[in-house]
Amino acid sequence: MASTAIRHPAAWRRSGSRVLALCLVELQKLRHDRKELYTRAIQPALWLLIFGETFSRLHAIPTSVPYLDYLAPGILAQSVLFISIFYGIQIIWERDAGVLAKLMATPTPRFALVAGKAFAAGVRALLQGVVVLVLAAVLGVALTDNPLRLLAVAAVVILSAAFFSTLSIVLAGIVLSRERLMGIGQAITMPLFFASNALYPIALMPAWVRALSRVNPLSYEVDALRGLLLDRPAAVGTDLGVLVLAAGIGITVAASLLPRLTR
Amino acid sequence: MTAPAAVDIRDLRVRFGETTAVDEVDLEVGAGEVFGLLGPNGAGKTTTIRVLTTLLPATEGSARVFGVDVARHPMDVRRLLGFVPQQLSADAALTGRENVALFARLFDVPRRSRPAVVAEMLETMGLGDSADRLVSTYSGGMIRRLELAQALVNRPRLLVLDEPTIGLDPIARSSVWERIGKLREETGMTVLLTTHYMDEADALCDRIALMHRARLRALGTPDGLKADLGPDATLEDVFRHHTGDTLEAGGDMRHVRQTRRTATRLG
Numbered sequence: 001m002a003s004t005a006i007r008h009p010a011a012w013r014r015s016g017s018r019v020l021a022l023c024l025v026e027l028q029k030l031r032h033d034r035k036e037l038y039t040r041a042i043q044p045a046l047w048l049l050i051f052g053e054t055f056s057r058l059h060a061i062p063t064s065v066p067y068l069d070y071l072a073p074g075i076l077a078q079s080v081l082f083i084s085i086f087y088g089i090q091i092i093w094e095r096d097a098g099v100l101a102k103l104m105a106t107p108t109p110r111f112a113l114v115a116g117k118a119f120a121a122g123v124r125a126l127l128q129g130v131v132v133l134v135l136a137a138v139l140g141v142a143l144t145d146n147p148l149r150l151l152a153v154a155a156v157v158i159l160s161a162a163f164f165s166t167l168s169i170v171l172a173g174i175v176l177s178r179e180r181l182m183g184i185g186q187a188i189t190m191p192l193f194f195a196s197n198a199l200y201p202i203a204l205m206p207a208w209v210r211a212l213s214r215v216n217p218l219s220y221e222v223d224a225l226r227g228l229l230l231d232r233p234a235a236v237g238t239d240l241g242v243l244v245l246a247a248g249i250g251i252t253v254a255a256s257l258l259p260r261l262t263r
Numbered sequence: 264m265t266a267p268a269a270v271d272i273r274d275l276r277v278r279f280g281e282t283t284a285v286d287e288v289d290l291e292v293g294a295g296e297v298f299g300l301l302g303p304n305g306a307g308k309t310t311t312i313r314v315l316t317t318l319l320p321a322t323e324g325s326a327r328v329f330g331v332d333v334a335r336h337p338m339d340v341r342r343l344l345g346f347v348p349q350q351l352s353a354d355a356a357l358t359g360r361e362n363v364a365l366f367a368r369l370f371d372v373p374r375r376s377r378p379a380v381v382a383e384m385l386e387t388m389g390l391g392d393s394a395d396r397l398v399s400t401y402s403g404g405m406i407r408r409l410e411l412a413q414a415l416v417n418r419p420r421l422l423v424l425d426e427p428t429i430g431l432d433p434i435a436r437s438s439v440w441e442r443i444g445k446l447r448e449e450t451g452m453t454v455l456l457t458t459h460y461m462d463e464a465d466a467l468c469d470r471i472a473l474m475h476r477a478r479l480r481a482l483g484t485p486d487g488l489k490a491d492l493g494p495d496a497t498l499e500d501v502f503r504h505h506t507g508d509t510l511e512a513g514g515d516m517r518h519v520r521q522t523r524r525t526a527t528r529l530g
Binding site: 020021024 | 342350352
């Protein structure tokens with residue numbers, strides 16, 4: 001009938017503008033409440049200070065650079081992981097508060113809605129990452145000052161946050177409760193973190209953990225961050241490829257589960 | 264050819280596993296009408312609304328908004344709609360203006376006119392002075408009016424309100440009624456609202472439909488329905504007559520919890 005008479009922007013432009021709108025909201029929220037950025041910086045600071053300083057003196061982990069330097073990109077990745085892996089809790093809150101239903105009743109494709117949420121998590125992780133990197137620099141970690149490399153670091157952080165936050169949304173779509181999502185989030189954070197190269201080189205791991213870390217996107221994130229931040233050899237191209245693919249799959253699966261969340 | 268009805272629901276059925284939430288519902292709302300869908304919690308009102316707002320697929324039957332099929336052209340239907348869900352759904356971590364601006368972006372209000380449109384909507388809802396305060400400082404009635412501002416930012420042809428005054432105190436309720444009344448006067452917009460407050464339906468609606476246990480039980484003007492029953496009948500009497508039930512019956516744990524949560528948030 002008259003449905004074709006309604007004019008609106010092309011689908012891709014619309015999706016892009018939706019993603020930007022949702023990222024902007026995240027920035028606005030952070031501007032209203034900066035405390036969260038600082039309180040969330042406490043844990044990575046303690047990791048760098050207590051774990052980092054201790055293991056630097058123990059020389060228990062053989063690394064090609066000073067251990068604190070080796071550790072800093074791993075802690076940045078950990079911080080991104082912790083922010084993103086509980087992002088689904090916000091989605092469940094939004095579902096209970098009717099926010100999600102209202103968003104889904106706007107002319108926003110589901111895919112764009114999830115991508116918007118994923119990159120909003122990326123925005124938050126990026127600002128958090130700046131705090132962590134400043135801390136690391138203060139502790140004497142020799143970080144790159146090459147703007148192109150820092151730009152690539154930003155891309156790695158955003159893509160990783162996008163992947164882990166959509167993983168969280170997928171879990172939210174399956175368990176549908178904040179409490180259970182908390183439990184599952186905590187349960188998977190540990191193996192994700194320890195079966196990766198965040199704290200120690202993959203070569204030191206037993207074979208089966210090494211196999212796990214090969215399919216763990218966190219390892220690719222850490223590899224890229226370490227290579228870029230410390231100016232060390234790393235397979236940055238492959239790492240970025242893996243992260244783009246992971247984020248793409250995450251967004252697609254989470255978008256398909258979205259209607260389940262509003263049912 | 265006559266203009267299509269604002270809402271045209273035909274033989275709608277929605278099943279969740281074994282439960283039938285909406286059964287054989289036929290409903291037509293004319294353009295410009297304020298139409299009330301009444302019934303106790305769990306009657307199927309919200310499910311009907313969710314089909315209409317493209318959030319839930321119908322198991323059987325069809326729904327059209329101004330002639331546009333909700334299942335086949337959901338994006339087009341969404342552009343015709345303003346929707347305020349039952350819960351207080353504004354984002355408390357943002358200011359009132361940021362809340363409305365988000366929806367202006369999501370509805371493709373052009374960038375140049377956006378600030379003016381957003382300010383106008385806030386002003387219309389009596390929130391001009393508090394627009395730049397965080398919503399966490401708003402009262403329940405203010406949040407409701409903010410949600411109306413969000414829903415109106417794309418100048419919808421059909422405004423869908425799910426329990427617009429649930430949990431609000433009497434003063435906030437009458438202020439929300441007043442705004443809805445003024446809106447329809449000024450814009451001639453069609454309004455579909457659900458409620459289980461009979462006085463609300465009586466005061467606001469041109470026509471009402473009574474829904475009970477997934478089915479439509481009665482349809483007509485408030486006065487017509489009352490007159491059918493007797494000279495002194497109230498809408499509550501009408502309801503009891505058609506359902507053999509009181510308003511308080513029905514509603515499962517989830518509904519009660521949700522209502523309580525809304526009430527708690529309102530303080």
